Each structure stands twice: as structure tokens, then as C-alpha cells.
Amino acid sequence: MNINEILNKLGIEPDNSGTSTGSKWLASKGAVISSSSPVNGQVIASLQSTDAAGYEKVMEQASQAFLHWRKVPAPKRGEMVRQFGDALREHKDALGALVSFEMGKSLQEGMGEVQEMIDICDFAVGLSRQLYGLTMHSERPGHRMYEQWHPLGVVGIISAFNFPVAVWAWNTALAWVCGNVCVWKPSSKTPLCAIACQHIVAKVLKANDLPEGISNLVTGNACGTLINEDKRIPLISFTGSTRVGKVVSATVAGRFGRSILELGGNNAIVISASADLEMSVIGAVFGAVGTAGQRCTSTRRLIIHESVYDDFTAKLAKAYGQIKIGDPLDENNHMGPLIDQGAVEDYLNAIEQVKQQGGRFLVEGGVVNGPGFESGCYVKPCIAEVKNHYAIVQEETFAPVLYVMKYKDIAEAIAMQNDVPQGLSSAIMTLNLREAEQFLSAAGSDCGIANVNIGTSGAEIGGAFGGEKETGGGRESGSDAWKGYMRRQTNTINYSNTLPLAQGIKFDL
Numbered sequence: 001m002n003i004n005e006i007l008n009k010l011g012i013e014p015d016n017s018g019t020s021t022g023s024k025w026l027a028s029k030g031a032v033i034s035s036s037s038p039v040n041g042q043v044i045a046s047l048q049s050t051d052a053a054g055y056e057k058v059m060e061q062a063s064q065a066f067l068h069w070r071k072v073p074a075p076k077r078g079e080m081v082r083q084f085g086d087a088l089r090e091h092k093d094a095l096g097a098l099v100s101f102e103m104g105k106s107l108q109e110g111m112g113e114v115q116e117m118i119d120i121c122d123f124a125v126g127l128s129r130q131l132y133g134l135t136m137h138s139e140r141p142g143h144r145m146y147e148q149w150h151p152l153g154v155v156g157i158i159s160a161f162n163f164p165v166a167v168w169a170w171n172t173a174l175a176w177v178c179g180n181v182c183v184w185k186p187s188s189k190t191p192l193c194a195i196a197c198q199h200i201v202a203k204v205l206k207a208n209d210l211p212e213g214i215s216n217l218v219t220g221n222a223c224g225t226l227i228n229e230d231k232r233i234p235l236i237s238f239t240g241s242t243r244v245g246k247v248v249s250a251t252v253a254g255r256f257g258r259s260i261l262e263l264g265g266n267n268a269i270v271i272s273a274s275a276d277l278e279m280s281v282i283g284a285v286f287g288a289v290g291t292a293g294q295r296c297t298s299t300r301r302l303i304i305h306e307s308v309y310d311d312f313t314a315k316l317a318k319a320y321g322q323i324k325i326g327d328p329l330d331e332n333n334h335m336g337p338l339i340d341q342g343a344v345e346d347y348l349n350a351i352e353q354v355k356q357q358g359g360r361f362l363v364e365g366g367v368v369n370g371p372g373f374e375s376g377c378y379v380k381p382c383i384a385e386v387k388n389h390y391a392i393v394q395e396e397t398f399a400p401v402l403y404v405m406k407y408k409d410i411a412e413a414i415a416m417q418n419d420v421p422q423g424l425s426s427a428i429m430t431l432n433l434r435e436a437e438q439f440l441s442a443a444g445s446d447c448g449i450a451n452v453n454i455g456t457s458g459a460e461i462g463g464a465f466g467g468e469k470e471t472g473g474g475r476e477s478g479s480d481a482w483k484g485y486m487r488r489q490t491n492t493i494n495y496s497n498t499l500p501l502a503q504g505i506k507f508d509l
């Protein structure tokens with residue numbers, strides 16, 4: 001499929017407005033954003049981003065739509081999400097290919113991303129009948145107590161380029177069944193993916209006679225600030241860097257809004273002396289080079305037991321020799337390009353820093369040149385032997401740079417895994433039950449995700465997704481993450497004919 005066929009299948013015009021309340025696309029005169037593919041450098045489309053007036057129109061429509069949507073029974077909202085999941089199934093090939101072309105991840109991973117959207121829709125449909133609250137026993141006679149969960153209102157979703165469609169879906173599918181309406185500000189690097197999603201969901205909303213304003217799209221970085229400062233938006237779900245997340249968090253907290261933050265990771269796999277080394281190689285390589293190292297769950301560090309260090313790093317270097325870099329839409333290739341030239345600069349800068357700080361490369365990096373690589377965004381995945389405390393190792397570099405280091409005993413390995421500012425994902429490869437349980441214990445990994453015998457990336461949607469420390473503490477997706485999209489109300493009902501006060505207080509008139 002070439003890009004025109006992909007856009008055709010998705011029913012979208014390349015030159016579009018970047019502002020929508022559903023089926024309606026508003027003329028809004030924000031700065032022009034152009035989407036260019038890192039696959040071949042081609043400019044795919046340019047679109048007019050949202051200006052302040054356009055943002056205002058969207059917010060008015062969204063606020064109106066909420067008044068309707070909150071009264072639709074949750075299982076009926078779930079029915080809309082079920083139909084959205086079906087529409088995604090229908091468009092999976094084209095949307096997966098667009099993700100691959102606009103963002104640069106392999107076609108397999110583009111399809112996998114759309115599959116995550118479908119999975120979260122299924123999850124949300126079930127959830128729409130399970131928004132359970134608890135009942136409590138009142139201390140007063142003739143009283144009943146319970147809690148219920150109500151929608152919040154307009155939810156702002158700010159997503160990153162690396163998962164241009166799935167992260168929106170995790171948030172929006174849950175937010176919708178919970179009774180909220182959403183305003184989405186996608187990354188300015190992947191606006192077409194967002195436009196495609198908006199077209200897909202708009203048809204479903206229209207077919208169900210639902211009003212404009214339930215699914216809204218705004219584009220351009222100026223809108224990020226408008227959303228964060230907007231008192232009409234009680235919840236912001238932000239995915240991006242720790243640096244920007246800090247500003248979002250402070251701004252939203254300053255107006256007593258809530259935020260769900262999914263920020264940087266610095267994810268490690270501990271390769272123990274008792275690891276299945278063949279399996280560990282696959283886990284480590286997919287974790288480090290999958291999505292060209294641009295997942296927040298990408299494997300950045302390998303903490304390897306000294307007894308298997310030489311053997312394992314040799315196996316790893318051999319596996320790296322087999323990685324095919326190239327057009328991500330060609331399924332023979334393992335790894336596509338980085339998102340843009342800026343990302344290539346960050347990658348090259350990290351390599352320089354590693355050298356300056358005393359690291360040694362076991363597999364050299366560099367930019368790939370020549371026919372097929374004209375976009376200048378293709379780089380070689382590399383492996384460096386480092387110390388955990390190097391400043392560059394403490395940072396998240398969003399690129400396929402893998403750090404390896406040695407440890408002597410499990411306590412030291414756990415301490416090294418935890419000794420970074422971020423706390424998203426972690427893993428241990430071991431067949432030793434004691435080590436595995438120690439890693440998962442309260443004194444083990446300090447991350448939001450801790451795995452045994454699988455890598456750090458590729459989390460399933462059924463679990464709560466997110467991490468601690470500078471990762472921001474938010475949870476999205478499965479388990480009871482839905483509670484973050486609702487407000488809890490405690491209700492006490494007196495069905496007696498007296499008015500006893502709590503705590504036995506007497507107040508007689």
C-alpha cells in the first residue's frame with residue numbers, strides 16, 4: 001500500500017483542518033503543521049492547527065455534549081465503544097500502515113498498536129457494566145451508605161508521537177464508558193494518525209445519532225497550554241517527557257485539576273546467572289530495538305550477572321549483527337527510522353556522552369546512509385558498556401542505545417535497577433524462584449511494572465499501565481485505572497424517623 005492508498009482506505013483527505021468536534025471539521029487558523037514521514041522524508045500532508053478561537057468552539061461543543069453523554073446509561077456508552085472497536089477491526093490494516101508510515105515503527109508494531117486499541121475497546125465494553133462502587137454499613141440505625149462513581153466532564157488527552165493512536169484509545173475508551181467527553185491534542189509529529197482516528201470514530205458516533213463534541217480533536221502545541229490551564233477540564237492525561245510533564249503537573253495542580261502522567265522510563269532487565277540466555281537475548285533485543293528504542297517501556301539497561309556477562313554480551317552482539325534496518329513497511333526489516341532529525345541528533349549526542357563519560361561500545365552506532373535511507377533518520381542500534389551512575393545512563397535517551405553493566409549479587413542488581421530517577425518498567429530473567437520473588441517483593445523493583453522472564457516492553461492492556469518517581473505516578477488502561485476518570489461520591493441515606501448524628505453527638509433543641 002502506498003500512502004495515497006492508505007489515506008483513501010481511511011477516507012481522509014491529505015490537506016485537512018486539524019480541528020474537529022466529531023463529524024465537523026472547523027476552519028481554524030493556527031500555524032500550519034506539516035506531517036512528514038521519517039521513512040522516506042516525504043511530506044505527507046499539511047494542516048491548519050487550532051487557534052484560540054477554534055479551541056473555544058471545541059470546548060463549548062464538548063461541554064454541551066457532556067450534558068447529554070453523562071445521562072446515557074453506561075452500558076449504552078459501552079455499546080458505542082463496541083462499535084468503535086469493530087470499526088477499528090475493519091480499518092486495522094490501513095491504520096496500522098499509516099502509523100508505520102507517519103511514525104516509522106515496523107508494520108508489525110503498527111498493527112500491534114491498532115490491536116491494542118481494539119483490545120482496550122473490548123475491555124471498556126465489559127467495564128461499562130462494571131463501574132462498581134462499594135456499600136458500607138452505617139453506624140447509625142435506619143441508615144444506608146454506599147458510594148457511586150460519576151463522570152468528571154471534559155477529559156484532555158495529550159499524547160506523544162511514539163504511540164500515535166493506542167495511547168489516545170486507552171484513555172478515550174475508558175473515559176467514554178465512564179461518561180466523559182474527550183479533547184485530544186496529538187503530537188504535532190503524527191497529526192494524520194489522529195485525523196484518521198477521528199474520522200473512524202465520527203462515523204460511529206453519527207450512526208448512533210450522538211451529538212458533536214463527544215470526541216474532539218485539536219492540534220498544535222499552543223493547545224497543550226490552553227488545555228492545561230483550562231478550568232473546564234478536570235482531568236488531563238499527559239504522555240511525554242519528564243521535562244514537559246513537570247510543567248503540566250504543576251499547571252494542572254495549580255488549578256486543582258487532576259493529571260494522569262506517563263513520563264519517561266529508564267527500564268532495565270536483570271539477567272541473572274540462572275537466566276535462560278537464549279530467551280533473554282530475544283527479550284533484550286526486542287526491548288531495545290523494537291520501535292527503534294522509542295517506547296517509554298524500551299529496554300535501556302541490562303544488568304548482567306558477572307558469571308554470564310561475557311557469554312551473554314557475545315550472544316547479544318551476534319543478534320545485533322542480524323538486525324535488518326530499513327523501510328518499516330517491508331516486513332523483512334526489524335527496525336525502521338527514528339522520528340526525525342532532532343531524534344537523530346539526540347542519539348548521536350548520547351553516543352558522544354557515553355564516550356566522554358568513560359563508556360566503551362561493544363556494538364558501534366551511527367547514522368545509516370545510502371539508497372533507501374535518504375530521510376537521514378535511520379540509525380544503527382548500539383550497545384555500550386557503562387557504569388550505572390554515568391549522567392547519560394541516568395537519562396532517558398529515546399533511541400536504540402542499550403547500556404550493559406555487571407553485578408555480583410541479586411541485592412546489588414536490584415539496587416542498580418532502582419538507582420535511576422525513573423520508575424516505569426523492569427524485568428528479571430531467572431529460573432531461580434528466590435531471586436524472582438525478591439525482585440517482585442516490597443524490597444524489590446520500585447517500578448510500576450515488574451516482570452519475570454519477559455522483557456520490559458509490550459505490556460498487555462489488561463493491567464494498569466504506568467510508573468513511579470519521575471515517570472509521574474499515573475495509571476492508564478486495565479485493572480481499576482478507570483477510577484482515575486471518575487469522581488467518587490459517598491451517599492448516606494436516612495430512612496428512619498429520627499436524626500441521629502454520627503460519632504454519637506447529641507444536639508437536642
Ligand code: UN1
Binds near residue numbers: 167297
Ligand atoms: C509508550 O511507549 O508510551 O508496553 C506506551 C508497551 C506498549 C505501550 C507503550 N504496550 O510497550
